[in-house]
Amino acid sequence: MLEVKNLQKSYEKDRPALTDISFDIKPGTFVAIIGPSGAGKTTILRSLNQLIKDDDGQILLDGNDIRTANKTQLRKYRRQIGMVFQNYNLVERLTVIENVLHGRLGYKSTLAGVFGRYTQEEKEEAMSLLKKVGLEKFALKRCSELSGGQKQRVGIARSLIQHPKVILCDEPIASLDPASAQNVMELLKDLTEEYNLICIANLHQINMAKKYADQIIGIRKGRLVFDESADLLSEDILRTLYDQDITKELE
Amino acid sequence: MINSEENIIQKPKTPRSPQIKLHEQSLSRTMIFIVFGSLILITGYTLTHLDTAGVHVDEAFKGLAITLNQMFLQPNAGSDGVPLLLQALASTVMLSILTTIIGAVFGFLFAVLASKNLTNAYLGAGIRVAMAIVRAIPTIIWALIFSIVCGLGTTAAVLGLSFHSIAYLTKAYSESIEGIDKSTIESLKVTGAKFWVVVFQAIWPTIVASLVSWTFIRLEINFANAIAVGAAAGAGGIGYQLFVASGMSFDFHETGFIVYLVILVTFALEFIAVKIRQIYLNR
Amino acid sequence: MMQSPKKYLAHKGWHQTAVIALIGGIYVFGSWALNFNSVDGFIAVPKAFAWLGIYFRPTAHSMEYLPKIWQKLIQTVLLAISSTVVAAIVSIFVALLGSKVTGINSFVQTIVRGVASFFRNIPLVAWSMILLFSFKQSDFTGFLALLLMSIGYLIRAFMEIIEDEASETMLALKATGASYFQVIFQAVLPQILPSILSWILYMIENNVRDATLVGILTGTGIGFIFDIYYKSFRFDAAGMTVLAIIIVVIALETISNQIRRVIL
Ligand SMILES: Nc1ncnc2c1ncn2[C@@H]1O[C@H](COP(=O)(O)OP(=O)(O)OP(=O)(O)O)[C@@H](O)[C@H]1O
Ligand SMILES: [Mg+2]
Numbered sequence: 001m002l003e004v005k006n007l008q009k010s011y012e013k014d015r016p017a018l019t020d021i022s023f024d025i026k027p028g029t030f031v032a033i034i035g036p037s038g039a040g041k042t043t044i045l046r047s048l049n050q051l052i053k054d055d056d057g058q059i060l061l062d063g064n065d066i067r068t069a070n071k072t073q074l075r076k077y078r079r080q081i082g083m084v085f086q087n088y089n090l091v092e093r094l095t096v097i098e099n100v101l102h103g104r105l106g107y108k109s110t111l112a113g114v115f116g117r118y119t120q121e122e123k124e125e126a127m128s129l130l131k132k133v134g135l136e137k138f139a140l141k142r143c144s145e146l147s148g149g150q151k152q153r154v155g156i157a158r159s160l161i162q163h164p165k166v167i168l169c170d171e172p173i174a175s176l177d178p179a180s181a182q183n184v185m186e187l188l189k190d191l192t193e194e195y196n197l198i199c200i201a202n203l204h205q206i207n208m209a210k211k212y213a214d215q216i217i218g219i220r221k222g223r224l225v226f227d228e229s230a231d232l233l234s235e236d237i238l239r240t241l242y243d244q245d246i247t248k249e250l251e
Numbered sequence: 252m253i254n255s256e257e258n259i260i261q262k263p264k265t266p267r268s269p270q271i272k273l274h275e276q277s278l279s280r281t282m283i284f285i286v287f288g289s290l291i292l293i294t295g296y297t298l299t300h301l302d303t304a305g306v307h308v309d310e311a312f313k314g315l316a317i318t319l320n321q322m323f324l325q326p327n328a329g330s331d332g333v334p335l336l337l338q339a340l341a342s343t344v345m346l347s348i349l350t351t352i353i354g355a356v357f358g359f360l361f362a363v364l365a366s367k368n369l370t371n372a373y374l375g376a377g378i379r380v381a382m383a384i385v386r387a388i389p390t391i392i393w394a395l396i397f398s399i400v401c402g403l404g405t406t407a408a409v410l411g412l413s414f415h416s417i418a419y420l421t422k423a424y425s426e427s428i429e430g431i432d433k434s435t436i437e438s439l440k441v442t443g444a445k446f447w448v449v450v451f452q453a454i455w456p457t458i459v460a461s462l463v464s465w466t467f468i469r470l471e472i473n474f475a476n477a478i479a480v481g482a483a484a485g486a487g488g489i490g491y492q493l494f495v496a497s498g499m500s501f502d503f504h505e506t507g508f509i510v511y512l513v514i515l516v517t518f519a520l521e522f523i524a525v526k527i528r529q530i531y532l533n534r
Numbered sequence: 535m536m537q538s539p540k541k542y543l544a545h546k547g548w549h550q551t552a553v554i555a556l557i558g559g560i561y562v563f564g565s566w567a568l569n570f571n572s573v574d575g576f577i578a579v580p581k582a583f584a585w586l587g588i589y590f591r592p593t594a595h596s597m598e599y600l601p602k603i604w605q606k607l608i609q610t611v612l613l614a615i616s617s618t619v620v621a622a623i624v625s626i627f628v629a630l631l632g633s634k635v636t637g638i639n640s641f642v643q644t645i646v647r648g649v650a651s652f653f654r655n656i657p658l659v660a661w662s663m664i665l666l667f668s669f670k671q672s673d674f675t676g677f678l679a680l681l682l683m684s685i686g687y688l689i690r691a692f693m694e695i696i697e698d699e700a701s702e703t704m705l706a707l708k709a710t711g712a713s714y715f716q717v718i719f720q721a722v723l724p725q726i727l728p729s730i731l732s733w734i735l736y737m738i739e740n741n742v743r744d745a746t747l748v749g750i751l752t753g754t755g756i757g758f759i760f761d762i763y764y765k766s767f768r769f770d771a772a773g774m775t776v777l778a779i780i781i782v783v784i785a786l787e788t789i790s791n792q793i794r795r796v797i798l
Contacts, residue, residue, distance in 0.1 A: 049709055079711030089706035091725050095274045102720060106711025113716035116273075123271035140275050155706075162710055282796045283727060290619050290734070297616035304672030314668040322664065342568060349564040352557060387783035389746040391757075392776060395764060396590070400582040405570045410578060475657060482659040483750045490659060497663035498751070510660050517655040 001026060002048075002166060002198050007057035009043055017043050018054065018222045025215065027165070030192045031200045032209035032230070035219035036242050041202040044219065045168045048200070049081045050074060061165065079106030082159025084169040088151040092144040096135060096154050099143055100126045103161035122161075129157040133187060149180025156187060160195075167191075169201040173208070181205075185212045206238065322507030329496060329505025336492060340512050343481060343488035347473035350409055354416025354473075355466050361417065362424035363450055368436065369428065378421070385418035394480040408486040412476055416469055423465040427458045460531045467524035471517060478513065489513065590773035599771040603759060603778050609673070610755035611782060614741035617677050621684035622692075622734050628685075629692035635701040636722060646689065653686030658744060662751040676754040680741050688737060695729045696722065728797045735790035742783055 007021040018040050025031055033041050046052040048059060050066060059066045066077045082103070090099045104122050105113045118126075130136045133153040143151060152172060159167050169188065173181035189212045192199040203209045209216055209230070216233050218226030218241045226237050274280070328336060364370050365378040394411025401407045431454060439453045481490020489509060496505040565572060630636045632646025661679040669675040703721040712720070749757020756779060763772040 051705065051709060075711040075713065077711070078709060081709070083706065083709040085702070085706060087702055089702040091703045091721050093728065094724050097271070098273050101273070102707055102712070103710050105707065105713075105716045105720060108716070110713050110715050113712060114719040116720060118273075120271070123273070127271060140272065142277075158706075158710070279728075279797050282793060283731060286731060286793055286797075290615060293612060294616040294619040297612040298620075301677060302673045304670050304674070306670050306672060306674070308669075308674070311668045311670075315665070318664050318667060345564045345567050348560060349568065349570065352561050352564075383784055383787070384780055387743075387780040387787075388776060389743040389779070391747045391750060392760065392779070396586065396776075397578065397582055399769075400585050401574075401578045405568045406575050406578060409568070409570050410575060410582070478657045479659055479747050483747055490657070493657065493659055494663065494751075497660060498666070501667065503664065503667075506660060506664065510656055513657055513660075514652065514655045518651075 001060075001062055003058070003060040004044075004048070005058040005060070007044070007047060007054055007059070009040075009047060009052065009054040016222050018047075021057070021219075021222075021224050023217055023224065023227050025198050025200070027198055028193060028196045029198055029214045030189055030212060031198070031215045031217060032203045032213035033200060033217045033219060034203055034206060034209050034241065039219040040222040041219055042170055043222075045170050045200065045202055048166070048168055049078050049083060075106055079162050080165045082162050082164035082167040084152070084155045084159055084167060084172050086171040086174045088143075088148075088155045090143045090151055090154055090158075093142065095140050095142055096130065096146070097123070097126050097139040099154055100129060100157045100161055103158040106162065126157070126161060129160050132160075132191075133157050147180070148176050149183060152176060152180070152184050153187065156184070156191070160191065164197065166198045166200065169199065171202050171204065174204060181208070188212070206233075209233075318503050321503040322510060324507075325504055326507035326511055327504045328508050329502045330500070331492060331496075331505065336489065336509060336512065339487070339489040339492050340516065343477045343490060344474065344516060346405075346408060346412065346488060347470060347477045350412035350416050350477070351466060351470045351473050353409075353413040354420045354469060355462075357413075357417045358420025358424055359462070361421040362428060363454070365421060366425045366428040368431070368433065369446075369450075369454075379425075382418040382421045385414055386422070388415075390415040390476045391479055391483050394484045394486060398484055398486070403485055405486070408477070408480050408484070411480060411484075412473055415476070416473060419472070420465060420469055423469075424458075424462060427461040427465070428454060431457050460528065463531050464524075464528055467520070467527065470524070471520055474517065474520065586773070589769045590776070591770065592774040592777060593770050596768075596770040596774045599763075599768075599774055600778075603756070603771075603775050606756045606759045607778050607782055610745045610749065610757075611742055611786075613673060613677050613680065613755060614738050614745050617680035618684055618688075618734055618737045618741055621681050621688050621737070622730070625685055625688035625692050626730065628689050629696060630718065630722075632689070633693040633696040635697050635704050636718065646693075650686055650689035650693075653682060654690065655686070656682075658683050658747060659751065662748050666752045671753040673754055675752045676745060676748050679748045679752065680745060683744065684737055684741060688733065691733050692726075692730060695726050695733070699729060700725050731797060732790075732794050735793060739783065739786050739790060742779075742786065746779065 002025045004024075005022050007018055008016065009018040010016040021040075021044060033044065035041055043052060043054075047054040048066075050069075054067070057067070061077060061080065064077075066074070069077055091102070098116070101116075101118050101122060104118060108117075127136060127139060130139055133156055135150060135153055135157070138146065138150065143154060146154065152175075155172075156167075167188070172188070173184055176184060185208055188199055188201065191197060201213075203213075210233060213230045216226065216228065216230050217224065218233075218237065220241050225241060226233070361378055361382065365375045365382070367375055369375075390411060393414045394408055397410040398404070398407035401410070435453050435457055436449060439449045444452070477488060478490035478493065480486050481488035481492075482494035483490075485491060485494075489512065493506065493509045493513075496502045496509060564570070628646055628650070631638055632643050632650070634643060637643045637646075658679060661682050662675070665675045665678050669678065700722040703725055704717055707717045707721045745755055746757040746760065749755040749759075750761045751757075753761075756775065760772055760775045763769070763775060
């Protein structure tokens with residue numbers, strides 16, 4: 001269970017980027033955050049694993065507040081929260097399997113991590129996850145040789161090997177062609193059910209959000225304007241969210 | 252606290268497989284390994300065989316500390332006085348600007364002729380080889396060579412600095428030109444435009460920002476080289492003053508003063524370069 | 535900013551003329567101030583090459599200088615390599631401390647940036663001379679001068695590489711809960727290694743050329759021997775030295791380019 005209560009953040013004085021954001025998400029739910037550019041979607045997502053330090057509020061993961069954690073505790077929380085990036089953020093020069101194994105670093109002693117010593121179990125799990133995302137043949141390829149969709153699936157495998165409770169995806173399909181985008185969204189949806197995860201994705205494609213998400217959160221100018229199950233998203237709401245008619249997107 | 256996070260994903264039951272490899276032996280990895288290895292070995296060998304001419308290193312470092320202290324904490328204009336030093340500084344700055352202009356003009360012409368996407372292969376290759384040779388010879392040697400023919404002085408310094416600049420800028424510019432999208436050139440060629448028209452209407456506007464960047468980088472290098480030529484070839488300017496202060500009269504207070512002047516100029520050049528680059532990038 | 539096309543073109547033409555006039559003006563003024571006669575200068579070039587062709591040409595007689603030249607040249611290359619490598623080792627640590635991505639805090643970052651550009655901008659002549667004063671005429675002097683110069687350059691170059699190439703992966707690994715050193719060794723270093731190596735190779739080439747200057751000033755290596763031949767009018771031997779420098783620099787450049795092609 002992830003509970004966010006009264007989250008506040010402003011980068012500059014008197015220009016709040018987030019105002020009083022609160023929502024709950026149950027395990028096994030795929031959530032889409034939608035809203036216009038600059039609304040604060042990235043800010044919310046990055047506060048959830050404290051890559052951005054917010055100003056006030058509570059972020060409770062199974063009842064524990066992440067915001068008040070010290071450095072060591074924060075690392076332990078972070079390894080329960082996977083993250084998938086728009087630009088994949090892989091170490092391009094390393095192989096696919098090495099990148100997947102990076103997801104284990106949070107569990108390792110500093111020294112073992114520094115020298116990249118992984119156990120046989122970890123390697124086997126990495127292989128089976130690669131199989132799950134359909135990349136077992138590419139394990140020894142360099143990431144720089146992969147297509148965008150393949151890179152994104154490596155990123156997903158990297159977050160899964162963390163054994164996460166939550167996966168955060170910041171515009172996971174913004175750099176992908178329509179077919180790869182479908183593919184990645186389906187993968188995320190299936191994984192959410194299979195592992196009983198909380199998966200939160202920032203999306204610009206409303207039709208995608210409607211199709212795959214269970215719950216939709218709408219953000220506008222740093223405020224929460226919608227937080228319901230996906231089928232309750234109406235044209236009216238979209239109009240207030242984006243300040244214009246975008247009915248076509250819904251079909 | 253954190254509880255049983257390990258059990259969220261059931262571990263898949265795969266049969267015990269042999270050791271899983273994380274990467275294959277690739278040429279690139281091996282190469283990096285070999286190059287770093289050899290560099291470290293060479294360094295180790297050189298440092299253990301370094302000739303220190305019987306100098307006690309620890310005492311020398313103490314001496315160096317004293318010198319640095321005199322230079323940077325107690326600088327003064329010494330016996331030459333501020334006006335003379337400023338004049339010498341101005342002439343060195345002028346020398347570097349002049350040679351950068353010469354380098355840029357000839358460099359651009361040669362670059363156009365040397366770029367693979369513009370000219371015939373033989374001419375291009377010929378120019379590139381010639382420029383590689385010119386570049387291989389240090390500026391100071393160029394200056395010394397010319398000073399035999401034209402006598403020690405401005406002409407030798409200008410020619411020496413220009414030669415290296417031309418060769419350097421030819422390479423830099425032609426790399427920019429070769430990076431241009433083919434279609435830009437073709438779209439003008441198909442209109443039947445003449446060669447130099449294509450150059451100045453299509454190529455020049457496309458790469459002007461990068462030309463400006465490279466030219467200012469060269470200006471900074473030329474300033475450093477002008478100092479070096481002044482010092483080691485006796486060609487005058489602030490470099491010569493620096494050489495006299497630090498190597499003949501051993502006045503490290505004045506040396507420090509000159510170094511501060513030089514640093515000031517390089518900061519100013521960097522600042523101007525940033526400003527002008529902004530103008531060209533925003534247009 | 536709505537302008538008529540005609541006006542825009544006229545403005546652009548005017549602007550170009552102004553820039554050309556300004557540069558031309560600077561050139562004329564500079565020539566006058568420095569007492570440089572362009573015509574004499576251009577005439578001197580063919581004359582110089584004709585002269586080079588006659589006097590600088592190594593003869594059979596100058597072959598006897600070759601072993602000595604060769605020895606000094608090897609020594610110079612070794613100094614260039616070792617000073618670059620030591621500088622690179624120092625610089626990578628400093629760059630990690632000072633880059634915006636991996637740095638400790640903005641105070642340290644500012645300090646590192648300031649120190650690096652200070653080092654970079656102290657003329658090589660100054661380093662050579664003050665080191666010569668304390669360390670006398672020895673290889674160690676040349677080594678230190680090149681080292682201090684290279685450190686200034688490499689710190690800045692490495693910081694830019696880290697900021698350009700490693701910031702995204704750095705973020706991703708941080709989000710997995712990896713510790714600082716794990717991120718550095720698993721993400722930052724593997725990512726930047728090829729670019730770092732490429733810069734080291736470039737710095738070695740450059741240091742061979744700079745070593746000539748340092749050598750003339752401090753009496754070491756290839757610069758020293760060139761200076762001796764030059765000053766004692768043994769121009770054939772000086773020509774031989776230049777030829778040897780050309781061969782070595784071009785060889786280094788070719789090898790570096792091959793290595794770059796494989797690793798990048
Ligand atoms: N590092 C920063 N410093 C200052 N202001 C920032 C910073 N990052 C974001 N902001 C501001 O905070 C607000 C929210 O930004 P955020 O990146 O969260 O938007 P977003 O919804 O993710 O937009 P997009 O859909 O374009 O990615 C914006 O007004 C933005 O200008
Ligand atoms: Mg965003």
